[in-house]
Amino acid sequence: MTTVLRPPSDALDRAWLTDLEDEAIHIIREVLGQFERPVLLFSGGKDSIVMLHLAMKAYWPSRLPFPVMHVDTGHNFPEVIEYRDRKLADWGVKLVVASVQDAIDAGRISETPGQLRNGLQTVPLLDAITEGKFDAVLGGARRDEEKARAKERVFSVRDDFGQWDPRNQRPELWDLYNGRHRPGEHVRIFPLSNWTELDIWAYIEREGIEVPDIYFAHKREVVERDGMLLALTEFTPAREGEAIRTETVRYRTVGDATCTGAVASTATTVADIVIETAASTISERGATRADDRASEAAMEDRKRLGYF
């Protein structure tokens, strides 16, 4: 299961990665300075892995002083769940699972057949935030991912309905982060705001961080749907008339298996991925996320309702 990584080379010790790391660690330390009960959102995807790596560095040699939360749509890649459980156990990090399936079973939300589960993550997320009395929620969202996220603050206040109000955001000046909030409100914290997809991979290479295998090229049975390569899983059977074929693919993002597409790739190492990402002419969400293709403002609409 373990992918052996090349040791980081000196050539990759790029100065701007150190700048980004210093900024992220400063932000994460402010969380511990300003909040009582933080939690870090951890999906097992590359961004949350980098964020957790930075959080552990920020408090080193202390252990991570707060838990991580996985908002679980139930449509997982087994490789990612295996990675999550094994690595968190290694690091001694506590896991909270906010389950979409449990929320459906409890009647908190209802699922329309054929609907993507990404939008359904909001209720279990907010329920888990309330239940855990979390006042700071660290997320791995990056401003370069999506145009609504480009307008997001590093410290972003959510009201007691978890809503984001993009027109009423606090000005965020210098490196002074204002985490003051009222009871019932919480603050979303985005330490990777200024990172790009390429920065994430260059940093993973520099630090020698292990990532789940689905990020590397492998053979998989897929169908082509909405212009994306979608893996066949128990949640995503082939539809009538779709031709099943075996392709060498990898994932650029890790999300709900029903709406996350794979890309054709031969990249088998992190170094290959860095090169491939640098040369890519398509954004990661454009290549792989069905949920953001719904409309020009799909992400803004989900974020307003409390999505990450």
Next chain:
Amino acid sequence: MPGGLLRVVTAGSVDDGKSTLVGRLLHDAKAVLADQMTAVEVASERRGYEGADLALLVDGLRAEREQGITIDVAYRYFATANRTFILADTPGHVQYTRNTVTGASTADVAVILVDARTGVVEQTKRHLAVMSLLRVSQIALAVNKMDLVDYDEAVFDRIVTDFAAAAASLEVDHFTPIPIAALSGDNVVDRSERMAWYGGKSLLEYLEGLEIADEPDLPARFPVQVVIRPRTAEHPDYRGYAGRVEAGILRKGDAVSVLPSGRRSTVTGIDTPDGELSEARAGRSVTVRLADDIDIARGDLIAGIGDPEPASTRELSATLCWLTDKPLRAADRFRLRHTTRDVRAVVDAVESRLDIASVSPMPADELGLNDIGRVRIRLAEPIVVDSYAINRSTGAFLLVDETSGATVAAGLVR
């Protein structure tokens, strides 16, 4: 740091073509990906525009796209072979000046846009005042739409002269003027052949070649964010102070004073998870160990010994950028957030307000939204400050509304 990030802020009045310039920079620097370009083309067509409106690349919010204006700061990221950039694209409307202030606060360089047909207007002076006040160390004046004035050198020269006059009254001693045409890309990435009289660099060449002067040579400033005490079997007695070096260089073996208490000690170690460092320059996030077991908590400042010394004070003379609708008046109370410290504050007096048209201070007894003015502030507990002119970090603070938690002012210690 060398080879590090360059943070750029752009500012311009409405319809100066700023979003077009940013779109052009990103497009010509190959930072716009195929699917993003397709999305812009589709959205432009839906709006009945001729050709792709590059502004739709940066205007991400529904309200912005509906109104065709930029409301909030958008951060864009691009890299060339020579440099990595973070670009804060800020709105032009006067009512959103607070977002220009936000973008300027972290910028190394400002690009101020002027329409060649209208020249320097009040909003140009406002942007210049903000950049000067927040000490953005490099300023470029991009005179846009040169195509609409026949690439006329005389028009350009006249605008540069007007801008220089405003700059002089704001104590900006240097700036770099560049004539451009964002729509066609003249002098944006490549030098224009249509303005042979201009011998200088294109805008991107200018940005790539910029050398950002370090902050004036200060003894180290290290505000403590968190005290690290693992109490594990491996590290039973470890006690370190985690923070970010905000000025100068902190070295192992340095004598330091811990403020505001004034206790002295010596740096015995500078730790990172990747190993110990012999020194840490400004910007580095590290954990510091000291020789003496003294009481240190979040909010304290570890400072190198030497001049200039920071001032421990309960009274501030400051310049404020007022960021909210409700005006500021004397006797108003707030929380003041400075480095890692949070204290109660009362504004004793509003002294003056900057008049943008004349670029000079006028007597005033209140500050309204987007006003810049001088005030006196009294604090419940001391904070340890430098003048903002000496250090952007230890000289900056926020005023926060005690009830709502909103950030209502950006403050600069005089």
